[in-house]
Amino acid sequence: MNLKDLRHLTQEKVIELQLDDDVIADFNRDDDISIREMLGELFLIQKEFRFQINNPEVLDSYGNVDNFLWLAISVKINKVCIQAIACPLSPIQWNAFDAAIDETIVKEVAKKLNLTTVNFEQAANWLKEEFILVEGNSSYILHVDSKAKIWTIVGKENLLQIELTKDQTLWVKSLKTLTRGKRFRLNRLQANPAFVHSSLSEKIKDPLISQKLEELNKSNSTYLKLWNTYGIKVKQRAEELARKAGFVDYVKFEKDNSVDGLNWHFYFKEKDLEKVKILKGVLNEQKGQSLEINTKQPSWLTNDIEDISLENDERNPSIHATFVKNTNQFIALNLTSEARLKPASTGVIYFQSVVKKYKIKGESGLGSR
DSSP: OOGGGGGGGSOSOOEEEEOOTTTGGGOOTTSOOEEEEETTEEEEEETTEEEEOSOGGGGGGGOOGGGEEEEEEEEETTEEEEEEEEOOEEEEEEOOOEEEEOHHHHHHHHHHTTOSOOOHHHHHHHHHHHHOEEETTEEEEEEEOOBTTEEEEEOSSEEEEEEEOTTSOEEEEEEEEOOTTOOOOEEEEEEOOEEEEGGGGGGGOOTTHHHHHHHHHHHHTHHHHHHHHHHHHHHHHHHHHHHHHOEEEESEEEEEGGGTTOEEEEEOOGGGHHHHHHHHHHHHHSTTOOEEEESSOOHHHHSOGGGOOHHHHHTSOOEEEEEEEEOSSEEEEEEOTTTTSOOOSSEEEEEOOHHHHHHHHHHHOOOOO
């Protein structure tokens, strides 16, 4: 698989990178990218091309950029919009990573391919295509923090559970469909996995495999430290933007039927025009930031960031929206993920809850934003 196959794992936040006009024509949205720091400057790397990032401050909250996978989602003039997957690279390389599969797994692969039967070689090739990330000349597997002797590998659309047996053999235990929207605390292991028939399991015994797994788990424990560092920066930035942007109360709304009803006009009182200008100013500063619509202000905006009450917020689901334009009377918004919900007759508009996303993803596992 390639990076573009992992869009379902990205964080929701869109980051807009500013590049030089004279080189952006060489950029291809569909090719893999990476971000590297060189001599104190950040560069977007794609194949043999190197693009200097002119607004590196938008990546400050991410800390070490090497702890993330990056995907390009759009290109416009001298700007590239990207999303991130938090996925620290393990310092351990595991070249001889051989796992046994039996007829049960072969049958599961056949179901995935909508075929009556497949042979072992076909199943093994499909597993490699589904679960091995290829970047240049290197290959990786993305795995969830392992517990005991069972750990999970994340693929394009499926999860693979691998078990360490008593006889020191790695055995594919199950193949399951990946639930969309599920978040994981991922790690990236450089490895060149091979899937062998269960009848050959005796040949892939590794007396050092327990030691390898123990070392891998120890190295992965640094993830929490990395996540905590990243999370602190995210919270600080979220608090700064939330306080700066504030909120705008609206008193009524109507659809803009001239654009197929995608845009909605939210009217505010004349005295709140300055609030609208402040909100728009912060949106211009933080490109790609979404807004939320709700009946009342969220706890993370009215209280100290450390004392937020997410439980109360969950009882009042928000509608996500993107800013289109504003006049002296209304704000035009494009409703996005919760467009099936109808806004209340009156309510409040504010920055999307970055803090809320940090809390939820930090506790349940991070993938995607």
